[in-house]
Amino acid sequence: MSAIEAFFQRLGTAPGWNFSIVYDAFDRARFLEGLVTTILLSLTCLVLSIIIGIVGAWLQGSTLRVTRRIVQGYIQFFRNTPPLVQLFFFYFAIGSILPRSLNSSGQMEPMISNLGWAIVSFSFFAGAFNVEIFRSGIQAVPRTTVEAAEALGYSRLGIYVHVVLPLAFRICLPALNNNLVNLVKTTTLAYAIAVPELLYAAAQIWSEVFNVREMMNVLLVTYVAIVAVLVWAMGRWERAMRIPGYST
Amino acid sequence: MAHELGEPVVVATRVEKRFGDAIVLREISMTVRRGETICVIGPSGSGKSTLLRCIDALVPIDTGSITVEGVEVNDPKLDKLSLRKRVGIVFQQYNLFPHRTALQNLMMAPLHVLKQDKAQVEARARALLAKVRLSEKADAYPGELSGGQQQRVAIARSLCMNPSVMLFDEVTAALDPETKKEVLTTIRELAAEGMTCILVTHEMGFAREVADHVYFTDGGVIVEHGPPRELLLNPREARTRAFLDQVL
C-alpha cells in the first residue's frame, strides 16, 4: 500500500475521517467507474440534445402548421414537467410495454437498459431547452444579413447552414454552456433508476462503510470540480470561436 | 455618359405593391437598357428601396410585371436562382457575413450556390478585390474594416456572381463624406465599364455626372423622368422642383 493510501487509512482511525475510496481498491474502482459513467452519460446526452435542438429549431421553421405545433408541444411538455417523473415515465411506463428479449444468460431482459432510458430521457429534456436557445439565437441574426444571403441566391437550407447557424451558434454559446452544466447536474437523477453513476456509487459505498459525511463531501467537491472544469473548457471554446471585430 | 446602350434588360410594367392598406408602389413603369445607369431619387418613403427589392424578388409585387432579361419576376414558379444570378444588389447596411473574411465573403456564393470551381472563383475574387482597391484586406474580417471598406467589399461580393444588372440601395447613406467618395468612385468606374446600374441615391452630384436617366418618385409614383441635365436643372413638375429646392 502506497504512502498516500496509508495516510488515509490512518486518517480513518484518528480523527475518524474515513476516505475509503483512497485506500480501498474496490471502493476506489467503484467510485471511478461511477465518475466515468457520469462523464459518459453527460457527454452522450449533450451531443444528442444538441442534435435534437438543431433539428427542432429547423422544424419550427416549417411551413406546415402541424409540424410547428408538434415541436411546440414537445418543448412545453418537457420544460414544464419534472425531469424525474419524465425519467420514471420512460423507464417504468414505456419500458414496461416494450418487448423483452432473451439475453446471453437465458433471462428475459428489457430492450433498453436503465442507462439507455436515462440517456433518452435526459437528451429529450435538455433538447427541449436547446430548441428554445437555438431559436432565440437564430432570431438574433440580423434580418439584413439573411436578406443579403437571399440576394446572393442561397436557398433556405443554404442560408440556414452557411450563414444563420454559424452566427446563431456563437450567439447561443453562453446559454448552451449553461445548459451543459445543468445537464451534468441532472445526471444525478439517474440514481433513482439504479444507473451506476457517481451518486449511486457513492451511496453504495457509504451504505457499506458508513462514511456518509466523508462521501458527501467528496461528492460535492467532485461535482463542483467537474462543473468548474467544464466551465473553463467552455470559456476557452467561446474565446476560440470569437470573430475579430464582432461583439456578441 | 456616352456609350452604346443595348437592348432592354429590366422592364417594369405598371407595378403595384401594397403593405397592408398603404400603397407603396403605384403604376410604376420603367425600362432600363443594357449599359445604362439609372438613378432613382425622391423623398424618403417614396417606395424607391421597395422597387429595388421587387426587382430582385425579395419582396413580391401585387400587380403588374417586372422582367429581368426576359425572366418574369412575378411568376409563381420562378426559379429564384436564375434571377439572382443576373441581379446583384448592394444594401445600405453592407450586410457582409461577419464570420467570414472579406475574400471568403466574395467566394461563398459562387462556391455554394453556383458550384463553380474553387481556383477560378478565388482568382476572380482576388481580381475583384484589386478592382475595388482592397487586395491587402483579403483576410480581414468585416468587423476589422471601416464602413467604406465594407461597402466596397459588398459591391465586390455582388460582382463576383457576374450579374447583368447591379442594384444599389442608398449605399452611401450610412457613410461619412470621405468614405462616400471611395464608394462612389467604385460605382462610377463600374458604370463606365458598361455595367447596367440602377441606383437609389441622394447624391445629386453623382446623379448629374454619371446617370444616363433619372427618375423622380414621390408617394409611390414616378412623377417625372428624363436625362439628368433636364430633370435636375430644369424640372417640369412642381413637385420635382420643390424636392430639388430642398435638397440642392
Place this chain on the structure above:
Amino acid sequence: MIARAPGTDLPVLLPAGDALRARPDQAAALGWTSRSFTPRSLASLLALFVLAVLVADAQAQAAGAPRESVVTMLLKWAPLVFQGFLFNLLVSVLAMALGSFAGAALGLAQISLLAPVRGASWIATQFFRNAPWLVLLFYCMFLLPFEIQILGLTIPLPAWLKAVVGLALPVMANVAEIVRGGVRSIPATQWESAEALAFSRRQTLWMVILPQCLKRMTPPWMNLYAILTMATTLISVVGIQDGMTTARAALVAEQRLELFIPMYLMLLSWFFLYCYPIARLTLRLERRFQVRG
C-alpha cells in the same frame, strides 16, 4: 443582439435587449412564423392524455378478465396522489420563501464594498449553484441533525423540513445571482445621480436601485420557482412521501401494467397545469419589462 451580463447564466434583463422583439420579416425569409402555444393546443394535450387512458382501458378489456377498468382505478387513487402533489407544492412554497430571503441577503453581500464579504459570498453562490440539487438534498437529509437545541428548547427536525432546507440551498444561490444581476443591470448613471444628491450607499440601494430591480428580477425569479416546483419530486428519492411515492405505491398495489402510463401521465399533467401558466406569465412579464426598459 442578445445582451447578457458577464458572469451570470441567468436571463438578466438588460436595458438594451432587442432579442425578444418580434421580427416578422426575417421570419418570413426563413419561411417560419413563431406561434405560441395556444389554449387549443393545450386542449389537444389533454385529449392525448384522455386517449392514452382509453387505450389502456381497451387493453384491459381485451385481457378479458372482469377486473376494474383503468379509469376507475385512476379515479380511485387520484385523491391520494393529488394529496401527495399538494405536499409537493407546499414544499416548493416553503423552500422558495426560505431560499429567497437567504438568497437576497447573499446577493446583496456579493455587491458589498468589503472584499472578504464579497469573496466569501461569491464562493458560496458558485458552490451552491454548481452542485447538483439531489446531492445537496442528500447532504441535508443525512447530515442535518434530527433535532436542534436552541435556548434550552428541543426542536425536532422532521425529514420533510430537512428536505425543505436542502431544496432552499440551490434556490438561495440562484436568487443571489438574480439579485446581483438585477442590481448590476441598473445603469451606473442612477448611482451617480443618487450620489450627487448626497444619498448614502445604503439609501441608494434601498430607495433607488432595488425598487427598479424588483420588476426586472420578477421573471427569472418566477422561472426559478417553476424549476423548484419540478425539483420537489426529488424528495421522493430520499424517502419522503410525496406525489411521486404515492403514485408508485398505487402502481405497486394495483399490479396492473396498463395503469403505468395513465398514472404517470396524470401526475405529469398536474405538474404541467401548474407550471405552464407560470411559464406563460413569466414570458409576458419579460416582454413587458423589456419594452419599457
